[in-house]
Amino acid sequence: LAKTTQPISMDSYEGQEVNITCSHNNIATNDYITWYQQFPSQGPRFIIQGYKTKVTNEVASLFIPADRKSSTLSLPRVSLSDTAVYYCLASGNTPLVFGKGTRLSVIA
Amino acid sequence: EAQVTQNPRYLITVTGKKLTVTCSQNMNHEYMSWYRQDPGLGLRQIYYSMNVEVTDKGDVPEGYKVSRKEKRNFPLILESPSPNQTSLYFCASSFMDRGNSPLHFGNGTRLTVT
Numbered sequence: 001l002a003k004t005t006q007p008i009s010m011d012s013y014e015g016q017e018v019n020i021t022c023s024h025n026n027i028a029t030n031d032y033i034t035w036y037q038q039f040p041s042q043g044p045r046f047i048i049q050g051y052k053t054k055v056t057n058e059v060a061s062l063f064i065p066a067d068r069k070s071s072t073l074s075l076p077r078v079s080l081s082d083t084a085v086y087y088c089l090a091s092g093n094t095p096l097v098f099g100k101g102t103r104l105s106v107i108a
Numbered sequence: 109e110a111q112v113t114q115n116p117r118y119l120i121t122v123t124g125k126k127l128t129v130t131c132s133q134n135m136n137h138e139y140m141s142w143y144r145q146d147p148g149l150g151l152r153q154i155y156y157s158m159n160v161e162v163t164d165k166g167d168v169p170e171g172y173k174v175s176r177k178e179k180r181n182f183p184l185i186l187e188s189p190s191p192n193q194t195s196l197y198f199c200a201s202s203f204m205d206r207g208n209s210p211l212h213f214g215n216g217t218r219l220t221v222t
Contacts, residue, residue: 032208043198043213100150
């Protein structure tokens with residue numbers, strides 16, 4: 001289970017692209033990188049997952065360089081409703097351990 | 109609808125009075141887990157289970173018990189609750205067949221121990 005490091009908080013204006021980087025220097029060969037979003041008093045919600053290169057879905061993009069020691073979650077044109085805590089996990093096996101996440105605040 | 113259901117959503121109790129928080133999932137997931145969330149500390153894992161009758165301690169297991177007698181249920185038991193167990197609790201589940209199976213979370217149980 002690779003330990004991950006993320007910025008504690010980030011601020012952004014509405015309509016901007018937000019990039020949150022996660023460091024996972026000790027990632028193992030079978031680890032996937034998964035991002036979750038959590039709103040206050042709700043359970044975390046799966047956003048996106050990848051193993052290498054780039055993954056895109058209707059919500060976000062995930063960029064993973066060739067060495068896989070870091071990854072970047074990209075949220076295009078954020079809105080106020082994207083204000084939340086974002087968690088990065090690098091894990092291929094249980095237990096699944098969360099860090100403290102990145103608190104994103106979107107400002108009008 | 110695929111979901112993880114926790115009950116109750118809110119619970120206020122007194123020190124020492126045994127309580128159980130239930131968790132049930134309808135997705136036939138092998139893996140289930142309990143987390144607690146406290147301000148500034150993120151999500152910390154209490155216990156997890158990889159299948160029926162298999163449970164393991166997470167990072168903060170002291171003061172808690174779990175059981176996994178059926179695949180769908182994973183109750184969290186506090187035999188003698190104390191005020192430091194006041195927290196927001198989440199149950200989660202996923203498949204075990206591959207390492208990339210995302211976790212599905214319940215809506216949480218806010219516990220207050222006085």
